Amino acid sequence: MEKAINIIKYSGEVQAFNIEKLKRSLRHSKASEKLVQEIAQEVQEQLTEGMTTKRIYEIAYKMLKRKSKSGSARYKLKKAIMEFGPTGYPFEKYIGKILEYEGFNTDVGVVMQGHCVTHEVDVAALKANEHYLVECKFHSDQGRNCNVKIPLYIQSRFKDLETQWLKQNDHSLKFHKGWVYTNTRFSTDAIQFGECSGLGLVSWDYPEKNSLKSKIDGSRLYPITALPSLSKQEKQKILNKGIVLCREVCDNPKLLDDLGMASSKKKNILKEANELCNH
Incomplete structure (x- = not known):
């Protein structure tokens, strides 16, 4: 042996x-x-x-x-999301896009009045009678996880906002829930608290059938940073324009026009993006 x-x-x-x-x-x-x-x-x-x-x-x-260019893009999916950094804002926008795919109307980076204080909410999502407050925890280091302090803090913020929402007539019948999305993992006690308190948790591999990884594969909403032909500088230029999805480039190739790329380079990028979006 x-x-x-x-x-x-x-x-x-x-x-x-x-x-x-x-x-x-x-x-x-x-x-x-x-x-x-x-x-x-x-x-x-x-x-x-x-x-x-x-x-x-x-x-x-x-x-x-x-x-296999498209295969390498899928293989580096976790690393590609980490390339959204360092601010974390592209990750918030990316989560907003995933929630839009799931049928929610979303606002990214909104200030809301709670019962006690005001809060800046990463993503506010509304669908029919469901109203979600989503906090996005982005890490550019695979070794960092979300411990129990994060869901404890987010749940307290959510409760402050929910108290204020319930004073409004149009919110009294809505289903409200707080969520935390992260691109890494939750500690065991963080998951335990989330399950006990009713706070929704989504990490790279949790929950098993509705994790961030499975949501991306199911929707084919691959990050623009996954494309093998893009250099680090080109990825940053595209992110600075507010583009976070390969699908955005598939739907509107002209988004690449003012990035100073050669036509052959743009052609390669579009080919890779279409292979990912339409696989």
């Missing part, structure tokens, strides 16, 4: 390398089975004791990018 090779996760935790976990993530990117096996073999050949998951990701992504 071969000795297990230990790798180091983003959090610093040491664990045994699991080749099947790598294959699952590659299959999730819609890579062909032949390519999945090729990449897995290459990673195993380069694997050394104490290698980081970041380095393993880089090896796999480089091979995937050469063979």
Whole structure:
């Protein structure tokens, strides 16, 4: 029996390398089975004791990018969202777009009067009789998670706003709920508090069937930062224009016109975006 090779996760935790976990993530990117096996073999050949998951990701992504641009975009989805930084505002706008896809009317970055104090709300979402207050917690470091202090704080803000809303006749029959969306993970006690208090929680992989990852895959609302042909500077230029979705470029290619790109570059970007949006 071969000795297990230990790798180091983003959090610093040491664990045994699991080749099947790598294959699952590659299959999730819609890579062909032949390519999945090729990449897995290459990673195993380069694997050394104490290698980081970041380095393993880089090896796999480089091979995937050469063979399948749309596959590499899906594979780097988590990292692409982290490239929304550093302000976190593009992430708020992105969550607003996901909620719009789910049928909500949304406002991003609104100031609301609570019973005691005013609050700046990341996303206010309204659909029929459902009224949601959404706080977005963006992290550009995979090692950072949301601990219980965050849902405790958000729930207290939500209750202050709900008290004020319930004074209004048009709100008295509405269903109100506070939510926290994060691009990383929640600690165990944060999830426990959310479930107990009625605060909605959505993280990268929670809840299992309605996580941020599954919402993105189901809606195909991929972030513009996932496109392999875009440089870091080009991504920032596009984000500065308020564009956060590949779909926005698919629907309106002229959005790329004033970014100073060569026509061949724009053509590549549009091709990648359309492959993602219409897969």
